Amino acid sequence: MPLLQIAQLSKRYGTDKYALEGIDFTVDTGEFVAIIGPSGAGKSTLLRCINHMIPMSSGDVVFADASTKSFNATQLRAHRTQIGMIFQHYNLVNRLSVIENVLHGRLGYKSTVAGVMGWYSNAEKQQAVEILQSLGLSEQMYKRCDQLSGGQKQRVGIARALIQNPKLLLCDEPIASLDPSAAKIIMDTLKDINQRLGITIIVNLHQVDVAMRYAQRIIGINSGKIVCDAAPDAITPTIIHEVYGSEAGELILDFGEQYAQA
Amino acid sequence: MQPTTTIIVRPWNAATLILRITIISLVIITGYAFTTFNTRGVDFWAGVDMLGSNFSALLLTPYLKNITFDVMVHNLFITIGLGFLTTIFGAAIALGLALLAAQNLAPRWLTIIIKGLTAFVRAVPTVLWVLIFAVSAGLGSVAAVLGMTFHSAGYLIKAYSESFEEIDNGTNEAHKASGANWLQIVFKAVLTSSATALLSWTFLRFEINFSTAIAMGAAAGAGGIGYDMFMASGFYLNLHEMGAFTYAVLAFAIVLEAGATRYKASLSK
Numbered sequence: 001m002p003l004l005q006i007a008q009l010s011k012r013y014g015t016d017k018y019a020l021e022g023i024d025f026t027v028d029t030g031e032f033v034a035i036i037g038p039s040g041a042g043k044s045t046l047l048r049c050i051n052h053m054i055p056m057s058s059g060d061v062v063f064a065d066a067s068t069k070s071f072n073a074t075q076l077r078a079h080r081t082q083i084g085m086i087f088q089h090y091n092l093v094n095r096l097s098v099i100e101n102v103l104h105g106r107l108g109y110k111s112t113v114a115g116v117m118g119w120y121s122n123a124e125k126q127q128a129v130e131i132l133q134s135l136g137l138s139e140q141m142y143k144r145c146d147q148l149s150g151g152q153k154q155r156v157g158i159a160r161a162l163i164q165n166p167k168l169l170l171c172d173e174p175i176a177s178l179d180p181s182a183a184k185i186i187m188d189t190l191k192d193i194n195q196r197l198g199i200t201i202i203v204n205l206h207q208v209d210v211a212m213r214y215a216q217r218i219i220g221i222n223s224g225k226i227v228c229d230a231a232p233d234a235i236t237p238t239i240i241h242e243v244y245g246s247e248a249g250e251l252i253l254d255f256g257e258q259y260a261q262a
Numbered sequence: 263m264q265p266t267t268t269i270i271v272r273p274w275n276a277a278t279l280i281l282r283i284t285i286i287s288l289v290i291i292t293g294y295a296f297t298t299f300n301t302r303g304v305d306f307w308a309g310v311d312m313l314g315s316n317f318s319a320l321l322l323t324p325y326l327k328n329i330t331f332d333v334m335v336h337n338l339f340i341t342i343g344l345g346f347l348t349t350i351f352g353a354a355i356a357l358g359l360a361l362l363a364a365q366n367l368a369p370r371w372l373t374i375i376i377k378g379l380t381a382f383v384r385a386v387p388t389v390l391w392v393l394i395f396a397v398s399a400g401l402g403s404v405a406a407v408l409g410m411t412f413h414s415a416g417y418l419i420k421a422y423s424e425s426f427e428e429i430d431n432g433t434n435e436a437h438k439a440s441g442a443n444w445l446q447i448v449f450k451a452v453l454t455s456s457a458t459a460l461l462s463w464t465f466l467r468f469e470i471n472f473s474t475a476i477a478m479g480a481a482a483g484a485g486g487i488g489y490d491m492f493m494a495s496g497f498y499l500n501l502h503e504m505g506a507f508t509y510a511v512l513a514f515a516i517v518l519e520a521g522a523t524r525y526k527a528s529l530s531k
Contacts, residue, residue, distance in 0.1 A: 051439055053435065053438065053439055077441045077442075077443060078441065079441075080438070080439055080440060080441035081440065081441035083439070084440070085436065085439040085440070087432060087435070087436060089430075089432050090432075091430070091432035091433050091435060091436035092433065092436075093433055093450070093451055093454055093455055094430075094455070095454050095455060095457070096454055104437060104440070104442070104450055104451075105440050107437060107440060107441065107442035107443075107446045107450060108440045108441020108442055109441070110446070112443060112445050112446060115442065115443070115445075115446035115449075115450065116445055116446055116449040116450070118450070157436075160436070160440070161440070164440055164441070170439075
């Protein structure tokens with residue numbers, strides 16, 4: 001069953017050239033999709049068009065069978081509550097504790113007053129504690145976020161997205177600022193969320209090898225257009241070079257075992 | 263052998279030329295002014311001597327004559343109250359308007375309008391605002407409160423809105439992406455992240471308002487220790503009493519500074 005349909009999506013900033021042009025793809029519930037492509041190809045713009053953080057110029061995003069093209073402010077808020085988002089720079093409120101940051105994920109479900117005053121129900125607090133436990137952050141619960149390591153901060157970011165009970169998780173370069181071991185923990189966590197909770201995941205990545213290892217499907221973007229859309233098995237070095245617009249041998253690539261023999 | 267040529271480190275250009283001309287003309291003007299003072303027959307060294315005795319009367323032998331210590335403390339608190347009240351009023355007005363003047367929180371046209379208006383308010387000195395309000399409220403504490411509040415608000419709107427603009431925009435984006443609305447983002451992300459900066463600016467403005475309140479006591483008849491100083495200097499010609507008031511003001515300034523430093527340290531922990 002398709003959860004997300006992107007139909008002829010285009011984005012143009014002012015009168016510049018198109019950042020995205022005629023993007024067309026469908027994501028089914030439970031899929032783990034990686035989007036790869038060179039810097040400036042439009043990966044972040046694409047992700048932000050899905051939850052309307054950046055307004056699209058033309059086309060449509062159909063989410064859970066509802067066209068989101070002409071949503072008003074209230075509908076847009078409701079749309080966004082169903083989509084969790086995590087970021088390269090975590091985007092936490094550094095001065096606040098871990099659990100407060102996680103509870104901020106519930107703001108979208110609250111009235112203005114309840115949100116401003118920070119009135120969270122016991123069930124919400126209970127859920128926050130459970131999510132933090134499942135991500136191995138119980139001990140950090142009352143720590144201030146600026147005391148955490150990068151990997152821990154990203155896990156708080158994931159917890160904040162999960163407490164929204166999202167149908168879809170958008171991840172914008174989630175491991176670009178992390179060391180390899182923290183990056184592995186984050187990717188394993190995302191994989192686990194995808195398999196255990198059945199949450200659909202779309203992740204922007206710079207690391208082609210990570211995309212090949214974790215994703216069920218890889219979408220390659222170059223200059224705002226989809227260059228490839230296939231399962232990792234079908235991705236060959238030729239396709240990768242096409243995505244990055246480079247000559248063979250110019251990229252740092254690790255295709256792992258499957259191509260080692262080739 | 264290499265040919266010896268002079269290497270110019272700082273070549274002549276318009277900027278250095280203008281700087282040189284400015285310095286030379288300042289030296290000439292200063293020299294000319296010193297030679298043409300009208301001293302009315304007072305000897306220079308006698309003048310220095312009198313200055314010294316005035317300062318020693320002011321700073322070394324302070325005592326109260328026309329009012330009691332209790333009254334002085336009471337009047338000091340009136341001045342503190344004037345500074346405090348205008349800072350609080352100004353801060354309350356500024357907090358709301360600064361949110362609408364910050365480019366990351368409000369539409370561009372609105373920020374331009376508010377920033378333009380506050381630039382105008384700040385360009386007119388506090389004393390002038392007090393005198394302008396004195397037209398309708400009469401010279402006194404009411405005009406002082408209104409005028410000082412006005413200028414404080416203008417100052418704090420600029421300071422607060424720049425603090426808001428400096429916070430990490432990613433946090434706002436994350437909250438917006440989770441469906442939070444504008445007010446929730448403001449209270450949960452913006453204000454929490456910029457609290458220390460807001461507090462520093464408010465304290466700084468309180469210091470400014472305290473010294474303005476002293477001047478307003480004398481110039482606008484707003485009362486407080488400023489009025490006592492005005493009476494001691496202009497009416498009783500009593501430098502000793504003036505010295506006592508100066509020390510009272512100094513004591514409060516030190517307490518304020520120490521308190522602000524400690525409070526900020528505890529907040530940023």
